[in-house]
Amino acid sequence: MDAACHIGGRRLALYDQQIRLRYFEKRAYDLFLENLVKGTSHLSLGQEAIAGAFGVAMRHDDYTFATYRGHAHTLARGVPMAPVLAELLGRENGLMAGKGGSMHLTSVEHGVMGSYAIIGAHLPIACGAAWSAQYRGSGQVAVAFFGDGTTNIGAFHEALNFAAIWRLPVVFVCENNLYMEYTRTSTVTAVPRPAADRASAYGLEPVLADGNDADEMYAVATAALDRARAGEGPTLIEALTYRHGGHSRADPAKYRPPAEVDEWLARDPIPMYRKRLVDAGVDAAALDAIEKTAMEDVDAATEEAKAGAAPGADLLFRDVWADGGSSWRN
Amino acid sequence: MAELTYREAIARGIAQEMRRDGNVLFLGEDVAAAGGVFKGTTGLLDEFGPVRVRDTPISEQAILGAAMGAAMTGLRPIAEIMFSDFFAVCWDIVVNEIAKSRYMTNGQVSFPLVIRAGNGGGLRFGAQHSQSVENWAMAVPGLKVVVPSTPADVIGLMAAAVRDPDPVLFLEEKALYPTKGEVPDGEVVDTLGRAxxxxxxxxxxxxxxxxxxxxxxxxxxxxxxxxxxxxxxxxxxxxxxxxxxxxxxxxxxxxxxxxxxxxxxxxxxxxxxxxxxxxxxxxxxxxxxxxxxxxxxxxxxxxxxxxxxxxxxxxxxxxxxxxxx
The missing domain is CATH 3.40.50.920 (Rossmann fold)
Incomplete structure (x- = not known):
């Protein structure tokens, strides 16, 4: 995200990204508790360094393909908070006027080509966008984010092979937070590293990264994006991370050992990154200012989202077809 | 006016659209070098080359996912699913992704793509290579569905499907591949939604x-x-x-x-x-x-x-x- 650099360099941009994602997700959770967020929702609390780093590293016209856990990946591309929050609230001023909901956030003008709620489905679709970029010679890269559980579904394997044989400019980012929904992925997977250990099956180098380290994620992202743009084909990244909460809002995550949770909370990417920046001589006041601005933005977005009306009935029959309508007969 | 088989009309229909529009690409299993298992796409690789006419692995989700991703970023792909029975292994991409995404995104994306598939019985192939799935397709909001019965309609409806801004399932009747019919000279373009x-x-x-x-x-x-x-x-x-x-x-x-x-x-x-x-x-x-x-x-x-x-x-x-x- 080129625009973020104006606040004083890449590391500040990385901090800014993570803070904004964190504050947004916390606010989304608070609004659940107020029963304002409809349906289900899946938060990226604890996993912000991955989406944030890619948001900084990607070119403005690159493509993002996210999952149902996609608030962070959407915001990281520069989509304003208010329409995203309004979409969660089912309001007319939502990103898709309330027709998609939390699991389908899309903002084509920001390169966010959709959030997909069927495990693995978007990996082949990202291949298609990458194929298109390759054919058009546009230099764009498609990035598909997904969880560890996705590595056991067929679409993952079809997409990896497809991307490899056609040398597509696509980056596959597995956010390995150790759990699928309620089950530990290692208990149902034949290899210890669900993505990295599969890379060699598709002629790819295994890339294992600390998903809680924004600097490392930025480096890994940049290398993969550069490789894709250079015509050298896809990269499969496995980023180790941990979700601070449950799978969805219905999940208190009691299946996780407390010691494991404590260990990962101690490795929270955001305080770690803040400390690193301060240790490196960054003025704490600059970081405080980032936090203050982010919270003000979240507050403003909350008010704007809440002020939105319920979607009108005219939306019900709109946009099944490209002519804007839904007619199936004459 | 020339007499063509239904099979020959497939390649002619696709070629007509690929000549007209450089954004029309074609992919599927055995479609390029082999010319299709029903020999319906013979000659396309020679005329349009391997960048636009591409053989794929046996990966139906990847084929249709690739078509979807290409369609939503400016291209007009034609994808082949060899037998319509095989939709069962990639129906998620058709039903949950292609058919719903325009609506879910409040019209932010369009899917100008065509999915061809050999459909129906008559060839004694048994239950997994013979089904007529037009009723599956018709039941999904967001899909257009055409089934040509003559060579002229194959060409005309293919043109209409490729030029349409929405996803079209184009079901070719396997039993009709050898049948013949008169086809007008020059460009043939029909209209969807006309009995x-x-x-x-x-x-x-x-x-x-x-x-x-x-x-x-x-x-x-x-x-x-x-x-x-x-x-x-x-x-x-x-x-x-x-x-x-x-x-x-x-x-x-x-x-x-x-x-x-x-x-x-x-x-x-x-x-x-x-x-x-x-x-x-x-x-x-x-x-x-x-x-x-x-x-x-x-x-x-x-x-x-x-x-x-x-x-x-x-x-x-x-x-x-x-x-x-």
């Missing part, structure tokens, strides 16, 4: 689709010799559905028979009967009758498959019985 009245009669309307069209036509010839004068309509497009043409003919003749290859439950004819009964009930002189494949998987043996799929003889006897009651 065609092939034959006009006074007593009954036979509404047929795809491989059932020539059978309904042959049945109408026999019925005419016996004094029952039938209209025959080729539906051609299930979505959008040309109810005007069908309702008008049914109202004029007072009787409707659907001739469907899909298994009976929720076949396209059931929807049509419901429309006719709801909207044209007092024009009917008798109950609408559906002539369909029974609700069974298709058997392989020729003797059994011929019993399952509506035949000219079954159409004739069913119509005669109903009309003489």
């Amino acid at each position: 065609r009245v092939l034959r006009s009669g006074a007593h009954a309307t036979l509404v047929a689709l795809g491989n059932m069209v020539p059978r309904a036509t042959a049945a109408a010839e026999q019925l005419g010799a016996g004094g029952i004068d039938c209209t025959v309509i080729d539906v051609r497009s299930l979505v959008p559905l040309d109810t005007h043409t069908i309702l008008a003919e049914v109202a004029r003749t007072g009787r409707m028979f659907t001739v469907e290859e899909n298994p009976r439950l929720c076949g396209w004819g059931a929807e049509l009967v419901s429309i006719v009964v709801e909207e044209s009930f007092f024009d009917l002189d008798g109950a609408p009758v559906r002539i369909t494949t029974p609700h069974i998987p298709l058997p392989a043996a020729d003797a059994l498959e011929d019993l399952a799929i509506p035949s000219v003889e079954r159409i004739v006897t069913t119509v005669e019985k109903a009309m003489n009651q």
Whole structure:
């Protein structure tokens, strides 16, 4: 995200990204508790360094393909908070006027080509966008984010092979937070590293990264994006991370050992990154200012989202077809 | 005017659109170097090269995912699913992704793509390579569905499908690949959502689709010799559905028979009967009758498959019985 650099360099941009994602997700959770967020929702609390780093590293016209856990990946591309929050609230001023909901956030003008709620489905679709970029010679890269559980579904394997044989400019980012929904992925997977250990099956180098380290994620992202743009084909990244909460809002995550949770909370990417920046001589006041601005933005977005009306009935029959309508007969 | 087979018309239809628009790409299993397992795409690789005509692995989700991703970023892909039965392994991409995404995103994305598939029985391939899946496709909001019955319609409807801004399932009737028909010279472009009245009669309307069209036509010839004068309509497009043409003919003749290859439950004819009964009930002189494949998987043996799929003889006897009651 080129625009973020104006606040004083890449590391500040990385901090800014993570803070904004964190504050947004916390606010989304608070609004659940107020029963304002409809349906289900899946938060990226604890996993912000991955989406944030890619948001900084990607070119403005690159493509993002996210999952149902996609608030962070959407915001990281520069989509304003208010329409995203309004979409969660089912309001007319939502990103898709309330027709998609939390699991389908899309903002084509920001390169966010959709959030997909069927495990693995978007990996082949990202291949298609990458194929298109390759054919058009546009230099764009498609990035598909997904969880560890996705590595056991067929679409993952079809997409990896497809991307490899056609040398597509696509980056596959597995956010390995150790759990699928309620089950530990290692208990149902034949290899210890669900993505990295599969890379060699598709002629790819295994890339294992600390998903809680924004600097490392930025480096890994940049290398993969550069490789894709250079015509050298896809990269499969496995980023180790941990979700601070449950799978969805219905999940208190009691299946996780407390010691494991404590260990990962101690490795929270955001305080770690803040400390690193301060240790490196960054003025704490600059970081405080980032936090203050982010919270003000979240507050403003909350008010704007809440002020939105319920979607009108005219939306019900709109946009099944490209002519804007839904007619199936004459 | 030239005589072409239905099979030859496939390649001509695709080539016509690829010549016209450089953003039309074609991918599928065995489609390029081999020219298609039904030899329907012979010559495309030679003319358009391996960048635009691409063989894929046996990865139906990847094929349709690639088509979707390409369509939403400015291209107009044509994807082949070899047998329509195989939609079962990639139906998620069709139903959950391609069909819903425009609506879910409040119109932010479009999917100008065509998915071709060999459909239906008649080749004694057994239950997993013979099914007519038009009723699956028709049941999904967000998909357009066409089924050509002649070489000219293959070309014209392919052009219409490729140029359409929405996703189109283009079901080719495998049993019709060797059949021949006249095709106009030059560019052939048709319109989606238009049924065609092939034959006009006074007593009954036979509404047929795809491989059932020539059978309904042959049945109408026999019925005419016996004094029952039938209209025959080729539906051609299930979505959008040309109810005007069908309702008008049914109202004029007072009787409707659907001739469907899909298994009976929720076949396209059931929807049509419901429309006719709801909207044209007092024009009917008798109950609408559906002539369909029974609700069974298709058997392989020729003797059994011929019993399952509506035949000219079954159409004739069913119509005669109903009309003489």
